[in-house]
Amino acid sequence: KNEVEQSPQNLTAQEGEFITINCSYSVGISALHWLQQHPGGGIVSLFMLSSGKKKHGRLIATINIQEKHSSLHITASHPRDSAVYICAALPDSNYQLIWGAGTKLIIKP
Amino acid sequence: GAGVSQSPRYKVAKRGQDVALRCDPISGHVSLFWYQQALGQGPEFLTYFQNEAQLDKSGLPSDRFFAERPEGSVSTLKIQRTQQEDSAVYLCASNQQGWNQPQHFGDGTRLSIL
Numbered sequence: 531k532n533e534v535e536q537s538p539q540n541l542t543a544q545e546g547e548f549i550t551i552n553c554s555y556s557v558g559i560s561a562l563h564w565l566q567q568h569p570g571g572g573i574v575s576l577f578m579l580s581s582g583k584k585k586h587g588r589l590i591a592t593i594n595i596q597e598k599h600s601s602l603h604i605t606a607s608h609p610r611d612s613a614v615y616i617c618a619a620l621p622d623s624n625y626q627l628i629w630g631a632g633t634k635l636i637i638k639p
Numbered sequence: 640g641a642g643v644s645q646s647p648r649y650k651v652a653k654r655g656q657d658v659a660l661r662c663d664p665i666s667g668h669v670s671l672f673w674y675q676q677a678l679g680q681g682p683e684f685l686t687y688f689q690n691e692a693q694l695d696k697s698g699l700p701s702d703r704f705f706a707e708r709p710e711g712s713v714s715t716l717k718i719q720r721t722q723q724e725d726s727a728v729y730l731c732a733s734n735q736q737g738w739n740q741p742q743h744f745g746d747g748t749r750l751s752i753l
Contacts, residue, residue: 560739561739565744570749571747572730572745572747573682573730573744573747574744575741575742575743575744578740578741625687625739626684626687626695627682627684627742629681629682632681
């Protein structure tokens with residue numbers, strides 16, 4: 531079992547739909563990253579959070595430390611949101627991120 | 640610059656050649672990380688610098704891989720006698736003081752070994 535698991539692995543939705551991507555982890559962490567990667571592109575850090583909820587534009591990230599679970603939500607999804615979304619856990623006292631396998635999101639117009 | 644800059648963006652080399660990949664972190668960022676991302680896989684940690692000191696190189700896959708950051712800013716990842724399994728995207732990230740800060744990633748260098 532991987533220490534960081536994401537679901538779903540693939541997600542296809544229509545423009546405008548509300549999107550949820552889930553991330554569960556089994557290790558103690560100091561923070562959790564959500565990142566976005568476009569095909570052939572680099573990685574963009576969306577959020578780093580250690581508690582509660584963060585919002586940036588149409589993106590919302592939440593984390594429940596007790597349940598070791600985080601979600602990334604996209605409201606009013608748009609085709610330009612199509613990308614791979616990755617969660618990565620920053621373990622306690624360690625700088626080596628533990629990466630999830632990524633969720634490939636496709637938003638159809 | 641405004642973000643982490645990596646060059647070249649694409650590199651094609653013949654098996655056995657040496658390659659050098661460059662990373663320009665965000666100005667003032669103390670920590671610098673190198674990752675290797677194989678096709679369809681998540682990034683794998685290679686090495687970590689704090690200023691000019693290479694504090695961890697445990698992820699470097701072999702002694703053909705070498706990284707340096709001599710003045711605590713620009714870093715170079717060198718791969719000697721390249722092999723086909725070295726083909727991957729090499730990502731660089733930096734952050735401010737302390738490793739437990741958000742990492743800012745570059746666009747990566749896509750290395751193809753023929």
